[in-house]
Amino acid sequence: MTKRDTVLEITDLHHQYGDADKLVKVLNGVNFSLYRGENVALLGPSGAGKSTFLHLVGLLESAHHGSIKLLGQNVAGCSDAQQTLLRRQSIGFVYQFHNLLAEFTALENVMLPMRLAGKSKDVAREKAATLLNRLNLTERHEHYPGQLSGGEQQRVAIARALANDPVLLLADEPTGNLDPASGRMVFELLLETANEHGSAALVATHNPELATLMDRQITLTDGIIHA
Numbered sequence: 001m002t003k004r005d006t007v008l009e010i011t012d013l014h015h016q017y018g019d020a021d022k023l024v025k026v027l028n029g030v031n032f033s034l035y036r037g038e039n040v041a042l043l044g045p046s047g048a049g050k051s052t053f054l055h056l057v058g059l060l061e062s063a064h065h066g067s068i069k070l071l072g073q074n075v076a077g078c079s080d081a082q083q084t085l086l087r088r089q090s091i092g093f094v095y096q097f098h099n100l101l102a103e104f105t106a107l108e109n110v111m112l113p114m115r116l117a118g119k120s121k122d123v124a125r126e127k128a129a130t131l132l133n134r135l136n137l138t139e140r141h142e143h144y145p146g147q148l149s150g151g152e153q154q155r156v157a158i159a160r161a162l163a164n165d166p167v168l169l170l171a172d173e174p175t176g177n178l179d180p181a182s183g184r185m186v187f188e189l190l191l192e193t194a195n196e197h198g199s200a201a202l203v204a205t206h207n208p209e210l211a212t213l214m215d216r217q218i219t220l221t222d223g224i225i226h227a
Contacts, residue, residue, distance in 0.1 A: 006072070007168055007200040008034040008057065013066035015052060026052050028223030030066070034168070034200050039191055041211035042204040044220035050204040051172050053220060057202065058170050059087045071167060088117055092161030092199065094171040094190065098153040100145040100160075106132060106152075107141040110159045117164050124163075131159035134196075135189055151182035158190050162197050169194050171203040175210065184210065 013030040016023055026049040034040055044050050055061045057068060059075060068075050070090060075083060100109045110128035115121065132141055135155040145153055154174060161169060174190060175183030187203075187210045194201045203214065211217045219226045 005036045006033055007036050007038075007070070008032070008202070009067075009069040009072075010057070011067040011069075013053075013056065013063050013068065015049075015056060015061075015063050015065075025223055027056075027063075027066075030220075030223070030225050032218065032225050034202055036167075036200055037195070037198060038216075039194065039201045039203070039214040041214040041217040042202055042220060043206075043208065043211055043217055044204075046206070048220045049223065050220055054093075054170050054172050054202070054204060057168075058091055058093050059083045060093075088113065089164060090167045092164070092166035092169045094154075094157050094161045094169070094174045096173040096176040098145070098157040100153055100156055102145050105142050105144055106137060106148065106156045106159075109145070109156055110163055113160060113163045127163065128159065131162060131193075132156070134193055135159055149182075151178055151186055154178065154186050155189060158186070158193065162193055162199065165197050166199055169199040169201040171201065173204055173206065175205070175207065183207070187213065 010030055010032040013027050015027040016025045018024050030053065042050050056063050070086065075086065078086060104112065107125065107128050110131055111124040114124035114127060129141060135158060137152060137155055140148060140152060148156065171190065175187050178186060191201065191213060205211055
């Protein structure tokens with residue numbers, strides 16, 4: 001892979017919580033690169049810092065030390081407004097809990113990030129419908145989250161994360177609350193749809209079987225990443 005193909009480049013990333021009296025080091029010099037079109041599984045024991053790592057990469061928190069480059073741009077040099085714009089335009093995030101807006105239909109939930117990015121209502125509606133159909137939710141456009149199963153809600157969340165064609169898709173235990181059969185279906189649809197959109201995907205999962213479906217696996221232990 002060339003530098004031009006590098007979506008994400010992490011260098012000597014450190015992060016910690018607490019103060020000098022009660023300091024908890026979560027990341028202790030992480031180095032990692034993710035390439036265009038690549039799917040990578042992020043493994044590690046509970047409490048290893050997988051969610052923290054994804055939050056840092058997704059620009060939801062700021063690292064204490066180290067470099068995060070997205071498409072060659074060092075995000076540490078960006079203002080809050082620039083980071084918000086970069087996150088909105090280039091990053092999609094799927095959480096363990098779907099975080100759908102209860103008062104919006106499935107279609108409206110997927111339309112929302114496109115409307116925030118300035119797309120017209122008609123364009124957002126058409127794109128949202130296409131994504132939901134791709135994720136086998138053709139009959140669920142006008143259903144509210146409370147009317148959907150757990151697997152259906154998570155598929156709506158995946159559609160929402162892909163709405164703006166992110167170059168980087170991050171997912172934090174996206175099947176953690178689903179039964180094994182639903183989890184595998186959702187996981188496979190996530191990877192297929194991300195591939196169709198050309199997104200590089202970094203997915204934290206506790207399931208080694210699902211991790212084998214991805215291009216490669218990395219493990220976060222003792223604050224560093226092992227291939």
